[in-house]
Amino acid sequence: MNRLERTIGAVLRSGTVASSSLFAVGLVMALTGYRDALAGVLLEAGLVILLATPATRVVVSVIEYVRERDWTFVVLTLVVLLALGGSVAAAYL
Amino acid sequence: MAVAFAMIGRINRRNVIADPAADPGRLGGRFYEEESGGVVTYRVRRLPLALVASFVAGNVSSLLGIGGGIIKVPVLNAWCGMPLRAAAATSALMIGVTATGGAVIYYGHGDLRPLLAAPAVLGVQLGSWSGSRLAENTSVKWLKLLMAALLAVVAVLMFLRSAR
Numbered sequence: 001m002n003r004l005e006r007t008i009g010a011v012l013r014s015g016t017v018a019s020s021s022l023f024a025v026g027l028v029m030a031l032t033g034y035r036d037a038l039a040g041v042l043l044e045a046g047l048v049i050l051l052a053t054p055a056t057r058v059v060v061s062v063i064e065y066v067r068e069r070d071w072t073f074v075v076l077t078l079v080v081l082l083a084l085g086g087s088v089a090a091a092y093l
Numbered sequence: 094m095a096v097a098f099a100m101i102g103r104i105n106r107r108n109v110i111a112d113p114a115a116d117p118g119r120l121g122g123r124f125y126e127e128e129s130g131g132v133v134t135y136r137v138r139r140l141p142l143a144l145v146a147s148f149v150a151g152n153v154s155s156l157l158g159i160g161g162g163i164i165k166v167p168v169l170n171a172w173c174g175m176p177l178r179a180a181a182a183t184s185a186l187m188i189g190v191t192a193t194g195g196a197v198i199y200y201g202h203g204d205l206r207p208l209l210a211a212p213a214v215l216g217v218q219l220g221s222w223s224g225s226r227l228a229e230n231t232s233v234k235w236l237k238l239l240m241a242a243l244l245a246v247v248a249v250l251m252f253l254r255s256a257r
Binding site: 040046055091 | 208212
């Protein structure tokens with residue numbers, strides 16, 4: 001595995017572990033009614049991390065392809081990033 | 094249904110080259126495969142076909158609410174020279190990124206219910222973890238049979254639903 005694959009693997013793994021843990025703890029707290037407000041915050045954080053993980057993966061790819069001077073893939077990945085940015089804009093503007 | 098038969102027709106054909114030093118080309122790659130007992134190489138062919146298939150998959154998944162992977166994985170495997178495991182991983186990665194685009198919009202509009210999302214995400218997480226463990230120890234022949242059976246079942250279900 002090269003540096004790009006290892007970094008992407010680390011990003012995806014930490015993102016899924018973090019969001020799943022938050023979801024699991026938040027879900028148990030919400031169902032048992034233990035500190036409802038905090039449970040809501042944990043679930044919300046899990047959701048945000050889950051959504052941010054693939055986006056972070058794309059950002060990491062752009063950076064790594066620039067490092068490798070692989071301009072074809074820099075352009076391709078930037079197009080994907082632009083599309084993701086477009087949906088963020090569509091959601092909040 | 095046609096894709097299911099294409100999978101069965103190619104059940105014993107492998108897209109991997111056992112030589113780890115073979116040139117994978119611009120888009121191909123190498124990975125360690127338990128089944129072959131070493132590092133294998135693959136090359137990607139017919140890229141325009143993959144583009145068309147993904148376009149069809151995108152339309153179908155938006156129209157019918159089924160995952161696009163059910164179209165992309167067989168096409169990548171049967172016609173574009175990708176090994177099944179690499180095709181499955183590629184499809185999952187693609188869907189992860191593209192689905193985020195849609196999910197962000199729902200989230201921004203406040204349509205995402207964290208309490209409903211949590212059990213769904215945990216279930217999928219558990220399933221994909223055990224699935225990837227299982228795939229490592231299952232021969233590609235069985236994975237292809239499973240894929241073909243799944244395609245056939247989906248085809249029959251959709252047919253029955255539309256006939257009602």
